[in-house]
Amino acid sequence: MPVRPASGPRPPGRVVAAVAVFLALACLPLAQPPAFFESFLYLVFLWVALATSWTILSGYSGYFSFGHGAFFGVGVYTTATLVTAGEMPFLATLPLAGLASLLLGVGIGAVVFRVRRLRGELFALLTLAITFVLATIALNTPIDGGPGVFLSGVSMPRLYATPASTLYLMALLVAALALAIAWQLQYSRVGRALFAIADDEDVAEVMGVPTFSYKLRAIGISAGLAGVAGGMHALFVTYVTVSETFSITVPLYVVLMSVMGGMRRWYGPALGAIVVTALTYAFVGGEWALAGRALIGLTLILVILFLPQGFAGSIGAWRARWQPRAARSGAQLTPHGLSPSEAPATAQAEAAVARPSILSLNPPAAAASSSGALHAAEAPFLRCEAIHMAFKGVKALDGVSLEVHSGEILGLVGPNGSGKSTLVNVISGLLQPTAGQVLLDGEDLALLPAHRAARAGIARTYQIPRPFARLSVLENVALPAMFGGLQLAPAAALERAREALDFVGLLDRAADLPATLNLHQRKFLELARALAIRPRVVLLDEVLAGLTPAEIDSAIAMVRSIRDAGTTILFIEHNMRAVLALTDRLVVLNQGRVIAHGRPADVVREPQVIEAYLGTAAC
Amino acid sequence: MPSATLLAQSVLSGVFSGALYALMGLGISLAWGLLRVINLAHFAFVFLAGYLVYQCIGVSGWSPTLVVLLALPLFFVAGVALQWLFARFSVDEFGSLLVTFGLTIMIESLIQWIWTADVRRMETPLSTWSVKLGPIYVPVAESILLLVTLAVVVAAWAWLRHTYVGKALRASAQNPVIAAAFGVSHRRLAFLLSGVAAATGALAGVFVAVGSPISPSQMFGSLGVVLAAVILGGLGNPLGLLAASILIGIAEALTMALTAPSWAPLVSFSLLIFILVLRPDRV
Numbered sequence: 001m002p003v004r005p006a007s008g009p010r011p012p013g014r015v016v017a018a019v020a021v022f023l024a025l026a027c028l029p030l031a032q033p034p035a036f037f038e039s040f041l042y043l044v045f046l047w048v049a050l051a052t053s054w055t056i057l058s059g060y061s062g063y064f065s066f067g068h069g070a071f072f073g074v075g076v077y078t079t080a081t082l083v084t085a086g087e088m089p090f091l092a093t094l095p096l097a098g099l100a101s102l103l104l105g106v107g108i109g110a111v112v113f114r115v116r117r118l119r120g121e122l123f124a125l126l127t128l129a130i131t132f133v134l135a136t137i138a139l140n141t142p143i144d145g146g147p148g149v150f151l152s153g154v155s156m157p158r159l160y161a162t163p164a165s166t167l168y169l170m171a172l173l174v175a176a177l178a179l180a181i182a183w184q185l186q187y188s189r190v191g192r193a194l195f196a197i198a199d200d201e202d203v204a205e206v207m208g209v210p211t212f213s214y215k216l217r218a219i220g221i222s223a224g225l226a227g228v229a230g231g232m233h234a235l236f237v238t239y240v241t242v243s244e245t246f247s248i249t250v251p252l253y254v255v256l257m258s259v260m261g262g263m264r265r266w267y268g269p270a271l272g273a274i275v276v277t278a279l280t281y282a283f284v285g286g287e288w289a290l291a292g293r294a295l296i297g298l299t300l301i302l303v304i305l306f307l308p309q310g311f312a313g314s315i316g317a318w319r320a321r322w323q324p325r326a327a328r329s330g331a332q333l334t335p336h337g338l339s340p341s342e343a344p345a346t347a348q349a350e351a352a353v354a355r356p357s358i359l360s361l362n363p364p365a366a367a368a369s370s371s372g373a374l375h376a377a378e379a380p381f382l383r384c385e386a387i388h389m390a391f392k393g394v395k396a397l398d399g400v401s402l403e404v405h406s407g408e409i410l411g412l413v414g415p416n417g418s419g420k421s422t423l424v425n426v427i428s429g430l431l432q433p434t435a436g437q438v439l440l441d442g443e444d445l446a447l448l449p450a451h452r453a454a455r456a457g458i459a460r461t462y463q464i465p466r467p468f469a470r471l472s473v474l475e476n477v478a479l480p481a482m483f484g485g486l487q488l489a490p491a492a493a494l495e496r497a498r499e500a501l502d503f504v505g506l507l508d509r510a511a512d513l514p515a516t517l518n519l520h521q522r523k524f525l526e527l528a529r530a531l532a533i534r535p536r537v538v539l540l541d542e543v544l545a546g547l548t549p550a551e552i553d554s555a556i557a558m559v560r561s562i563r564d565a566g567t568t569i570l571f572i573e574h575n576m577r578a579v580l581a582l583t584d585r586l587v588v589l590n591q592g593r594v595i596a597h598g599r600p601a602d603v604v605r606e607p608q609v610i611e612a613y614l615g616t617a618a619c
Numbered sequence: 620m621p622s623a624t625l626l627a628q629s630v631l632s633g634v635f636s637g638a639l640y641a642l643m644g645l646g647i648s649l650a651w652g653l654l655r656v657i658n659l660a661h662f663a664f665v666f667l668a669g670y671l672v673y674q675c676i677g678v679s680g681w682s683p684t685l686v687v688l689l690a691l692p693l694f695f696v697a698g699v700a701l702q703w704l705f706a707r708f709s710v711d712e713f714g715s716l717l718v719t720f721g722l723t724i725m726i727e728s729l730i731q732w733i734w735t736a737d738v739r740r741m742e743t744p745l746s747t748w749s750v751k752l753g754p755i756y757v758p759v760a761e762s763i764l765l766l767v768t769l770a771v772v773v774a775a776w777a778w779l780r781h782t783y784v785g786k787a788l789r790a791s792a793q794n795p796v797i798a799a800a801f802g803v804s805h806r807r808l809a810f811l812l813s814g815v816a817a818a819t820g821a822l823a824g825v826f827v828a829v830g831s832p833i834s835p836s837q838m839f840g841s842l843g844v845v846l847a848a849v850i851l852g853g854l855g856n857p858l859g860l861l862a863a864s865i866l867i868g869i870a871e872a873l874t875m876a877l878t879a880p881s882w883a884p885l886v887s888f889s890l891l892i893f894i895l896v897l898r899p900d901r902v
Contacts, residue, residue: 136884140882252724
C-alpha cells in the first residue's frame with residue numbers, strides 16, 4: 001500500500017460534495033418554498049456564520065470572547081449608517097462593515113494580546129466590557145442617538161425575485177464563506193498554530209510560532225466575518241436599536257452553539273447553530289419564547305457538564321472507535337490535524353518509510369563537520385555576552401558570558417537557583433535579558449521574540465515536559481517542523497515528524513495523546529520536538545531528571561547520537577556521571593555568574609566549584 | 620457647571636450606589652478569589668431575592684424581618700447546591716462562568732415568566748423617607764444599606780483574616796494540595812463559603828427591591844459595574860471591594876451629574892478595561 005504523498009490536505013471528493021450542497025441550497029428559492037421557511041433558513045445561516053466566526057478566534061486559539069456582540073454590532077451600525085446617512089448602495093456597505101469590525105478586532109488584539117495574563121475568563125470579561133462601551137457610545141452619539149435607525153426605505157438588492165429569497169441567498173453566501181474559511185484554517189499552518197496556542201502559548205512561541213501575529217489574524221478574521229454578518233442582518237431587521245444589537249443574546253448564542261457543537265472542529269459551531277436556531281424557532285411567541293430561552297440556558301449547563309467536547313467531539317470519538325484497528329496503527333491524527341482520510345498509514349506503509357539514517361536528521365554541512373577530529377578549533381557560533389537578568393531586583397544572571405562551539409556538547413552545571421534555567425530561557429528567547437547579547441552567527445537574538453530564535457535554529461526541551469495536551473504525539477512534533485527553522489508545509493512537516501519520532505523510538509505512539517505517555521517517553525517527545533526543526537543547537541534542560549538509571553543510560557546514548565549527527569548541544573544537568581560522560585567542555589554557574597569553565601575533568605577539581613556545587617563533603 | 624450642592628448630593632448618591640455594588644459583589648469576590656468559581660448566577664440570586672422580597676413584603680404584606688430571616692437560609696442552601704454541582708462535575712473556573720451564565724438565563728426567564736418584564740416598584744415607608752442635613756438630602760433606606768454593607772464587609776474581612784475557617788480557605792485557595800496535606804477539608808469549607816456568598820446576595824436583593832424600581836433587564840446592567848469593582852478591589856478582598864465600589868459609584872454619579880445619565884455605563888466598563896489591560900496581576 002502506497003504512502004500518501006505529501007500533498008494538499010483535503011481529498012477532492014469532499015470539496016466536490018461541499019460545492020454540490022452549496023449549489024443545491026443556492027437554487028432552493030427557485031422551488032418557491034414558503035416565505036417563513038426562507039426566513040427560518042436565513043436565521044440558521046446567520047447563526048452558522050456568527051458561531052463559526054466566533055470559533056475561529058475562540059475555539060481554535062482558546063481566547064474565549066464574550067465580545068462577539070461588539071463585532072456584530074459594529075457591522076450592523078456601519079451598514080445602517082452608510083445606507084441611511086451615507087446613501088450608499090447596500091451591497092457596497094457589506095465589505096465596509098466587515099472592514100470596520102476587522103479593524104476593531106485587530107485594534108483590540110494589538111493592545112490586549114501584548115498582556116500575557118489576559119487569557120481565559122479575563123479576556124472574556126474584557127471583550128464583554130468592550131461591547132457595553134461601544135453600546136453606550138452608539139446610544140449617546142449620532143450613530144444611533146437613542147431612537148434607533150430605520151432601514152425601511154433602503155432598496156433591497158435583487159439577487160432573487162423576492163426580498164426573502166434575496167436575504168436567504170446572502171445569508172447562505174456569508175455562512176458558506178465563514179465555513180470555508182474555518183475549514184481552510186483548520187487544516188492549514190495557521191490552524192495548527194492556533195490549536196497549539198490554545199494548549200500552551202509559551203511553548204508554541206518557543207517552537208517558532210509567531211503567536212502575536214497569528215492571534216491578530218484570528219481575531220481579525222473572526223471580527224470581520226461577524227461584521228459582514230451584522231451588516232447583512234441590519235437589512236433583515238430593518239429597524240436597528242442599540243439594546244437589540246449589543247444585547248447579551250449574540251455572545252450567549254454563539255458561545256452556546258459553539259460549545260454545544262464542538263469548538264475545535266470547523267463544522268462543530270454549525271451543528272450547534274442548526275440545533276439551537278431550530279429549538280428557538282420552535283418556541284416563538286409569548287410564554288413559549290421564555291420557555292425556549294430557559295431551555296437554552298439549561299442546554300448550556302448540560303453541555304458543559306456532560307458533553308465538554310460538544311457534538312463534534314462525540315462524533316470524532318465515535319469515528320475513532322469504529323475505525324479498524326489496523327488503520328490506526330500508523331499515524332492517525334486527532335481531528336484537529338489533517339483530515340482523517342489523509343492520515344491512515346497502515347503497518348506496511350510504516351515499514352515503507354525507511355528508517356531514516358541518523359545523518360538525515362541534520363543538514364549535510366553540519367553532519368560533515370562532526371566527522372572532523374575535534375571541535376575546539378571551530379569558531380564559536382553561539383555566544384552569550386555579559387547577560388544580566390534581574391527579576392524585580394533579584395539578579396538571576398549577573399554578567400554571564402559563554403561560547404558554544406559548533407558540534408560540541410557544552411555542559412552547564414550549577415547548584416539549584418544558580419541561573420541555569422533562566423539562561424536557557426534567555427537563549428531560547430522566552431525571557432528578554434536586562435542587558436547583554438545572545439549572538440548566533442553574529443546576529444543578536446537577545447531582544448527578539450522567541451519564535452525568531454526557533455527560526456534561527458535554536459531548539460530547547462523543558463525540564464518538566466510541556467507537550468500540547470490536545471494534539472497527538474505526531475502533531476506535537478509536526479508543529480515545530482512547520483514553524484521552526486525548516487518552515488515546512490503541513491504534509492512535509494508530518495513526514496519530518498515521523499522521522500524525528502522514529503529517531504527517539506516513539507513512532508508507534510504517534511497517534512496517541514501525550515497524556516498517555518510516561519515521563520521517560522514524554523522527555524523523548526520533548527527531544528523529538530527539538531530535533532524536528534533540524535536545530536543548529538539544542539538546549540537540553542535537565543532531560544535526565546526523574547529518570548531511572550536504566551532510562552538514563554538510554555537517554556545518554558540518545559544525546560550522544562544526536563551530537564554524532566552533528567547537532568551542537570548545550571547540556572544542562574545535575575547528574576555528574578552523565579555530564580562527565582557526555583560533555584566536551586563544562587561551564588559552572590553559581591549565583592548568576594560563571595565561576596569556572598574548561599575540560600570537565602579539570603573543572604570538577606577546582607576548589608571553588610567543589611565548594612559551590614558539590615559542597616564541602618564532596619571529594 | 621453644576622452647583623456645589625448638586626455635586627455633593629451626587630457624591631453622596633455615588634457612595635450609596637457604591638455600597639450596593641459592594642454588597643452585590645461580595646459573594647462574587649469571595650467565590651472567585653477563594654473557590655476559583657466565577658458565579659454570574661450571583662446576579663440572578665440577587666434579583667430573585669429582590670423579587671421574592673417585593674412579592675412577600677410589597678404585595679402580600681409579610682413582616683420584613685420574617686422575610687429576611689427566611690430568605691437568608693433559603694439562599695444559603697441554593698449556594699451550597701451550586702457548589703455541590705461544581706464539585707460533583709469538577710467544573711473548572713471557565714466552565715463555572717458558562718454554567719452560571721446558563722443558570723442566570725434560566726432564572727431571568729423564570730422571573731420574566733412570573734413577574735413579567737415590566738418594572739415593579741415596592742412602596743414602603745422607607746422608600747421616600749429622607750433626612751435633610753444642611754442643603755443635602757440623606758435618604759434613610761440607603762443609609763441603612765450603607766451601614767449593613769459596612770457591617771457585612773467588615774465581618775467578612777474579619778472572618779477570613781482571623782478565624783480558622785478563613786485561614787483554611789485562603790490556604791486552600793493558594794495551594795489546595797498542601798492545604799489538604801495539613802488537614803484542611805476544602806470540600807466542606809467550600810460549601811460553607813458558597814452558602815454564605817449566596818446569602819449576602821439575598822441581602823443585596825432586599826436592598827435592590829427596597830431602594831428602587833426593579834426589572835429583570837437590570838440584571839445585566841449591574842453586571843459590568845460589579846465585576847469591575849470586584850476585580851479592582853482584588854479577588855477575595857472585602858475591604859478592597861468596598862473601596863473600589865464606592866470609588867466607582869462616585870465616578871458614575873459625577874458622570875451622570877456632569878454629562879447625561881446614559882453615559883454612566885462608560886465609566887465602569889472603561890475602568891474595567893483599563894484595569895484588565897494595565898493591572899491583570901490583580902486577578
